[in-house]
Amino acid sequence: MTSAPTPPFRCFGGSDPLYTAYHDDEWGVPVHDEHALYERLALEAFQSGLAWITILRKRPAFREAFAGFDPEAVARFGEDDVERLLADVGIVRNRAKIEATVANARAVLALHASGRTLDELLWSYAPGPRPRPRTFADVPSSTPDSAALAKELKSHGFRFVGPTTAYAAMQACGVVDDHLEGCVVVRRGAAAATGADTPPG
Template identity: 65%
Template sequence: MSAVPGPDGLARCGWALASEDYTHYHDTEWGRPVVGEAALFERLSLEAFQSGLSWITILRKREAFRAAFAGFDPVRVAAFDDGDRARLMADTGIVRNAAKIDAVIGNARALLALPEGESLSGLLAGYRAPDGRPAPQTAADIPAITPESTALAKDLKKRGFRFVGPTTAYAMLQATGYVNDHLAGCWVRNG
């Protein structure tokens, strides 16, 4: 599917028209640069929670995730203990998956353990899509994984991050603007 005009006449990536939540996310966040370690940690965490679920489920629970995970402040999340884990497992506002909860807490600790001078933003920038990559014409032109996302996943895992396979790594690169997969003709890509 190529870019599709919405009710307002603006052409968008087809998935963005599935709901108002998707439209807002597409128009204001997806594929736009994300700045700051906490903001990137939030995106990494939400992508991990999305694994095996639809993104709309995570998007609609986003505020509950933010409240449950201390605004995704990596320092605060890294300090979570068994009591916090039990609190999260009882929180009906979020996805209550023990492995994913443990991964987010562990990922906060892995982020804080990066050597001085390294950052999540620096790691992601190292796996940015090659320059000159043509705009995808249809959704079928957008890969689920790339050599860069496979290498990023391997690098993150080596550093102690979890729930960061190649598909999740690619979704993270897309969501945070390190890859521009807005379709040709999409107003966001061209705006």
Template identity: 65%
Template sequence: MSVAPDGDGRIRCTWADFTGSRSDAPDSVMYRDYHDYEWGRRLRGTRELFERMSLEAFQSGLSWLIILRKRENFRRAFKRFDVAKVARFTERDVERLMADTGIVRNRAKVDATIANARAVADLLDEGVDLSELLWSFAPPPRPRPADSAAVPAITPESTAMARELKRRGFKFVGPTTAYALMQATGMVDDHLTSCWVPVEA
């Protein structure tokens, strides 16, 4: 995750730059925009965090670009990640999802998304806000990493988050996926020091 200049002259984290690809190619633009305007930005809200949690689980073992390409299909297939609606999915919905070529057709991940919707619904029934629960594991602000060697794959906080989520019935939320969720939603800021994206106040 070193940094490299892109076609517009800005310096970005290298994962957002398609080496050898035109900077205006659709995949390049999609990745760059995700890096510039979403990744690492603070995100709250039950639906929003449930969506990100679900997409991070589907991404496990795959390229994030695959998920970005299919994101609108995921939103359609999972009812815009409306927790109440997904929690009511039946075996018939699972069959529909497994036949949907627009998403990643992995039975374990589909089942996990439905189970996680039910776990979120249980939280709400207990008066627990998903945002507050997830953000309770965010570490204190720290300096941005200088290079990729300073970016961890897991942390004590992501391990604790994964443990608590599993205790509450969540699936596909190991420490690595939990840390990726923390990075994506601004609970930690892992943009490099040389990256143009401004630090959120």
């Protein structure tokens, strides 16, 4: 009798299709688009204290509520918009996080006005090569780089971006790649680099 094939190893998310897609296609993948980077920062702030799958399930509602995470549009939000968002059951209704998301849109525009981009700022804190983690015990919740990034973001007017949230954003934007050794994403990358067949997953 032939045994069933062993399912591919994933760092997380294998039990939920939405979470699996996020793990396989987004987490740790480099992001450089300003709207996408702003979205990642916003969602990581909203995730603070909550399960990430909760944020993923609400992501379409977040995008609708925050004008597709267009910083120029969100920067124009006023108190009426904040009250509207506080009544929106589709998102996380937390005043501090909502107000921080609006403030962060304005901070993105201020960066642009100074001749810089969020892309440039985030990626300037990319660490050098380091061993791939074997278990999540090897994955830090913050690093000196994320603490320095958080400090600089705050100096530019960004809010709700402590070292832990900054590190989560670095992971979400691919500034760091914390996929565990043996993960299907790592195996696929290795296969693509060598031209070998992509392992199933």
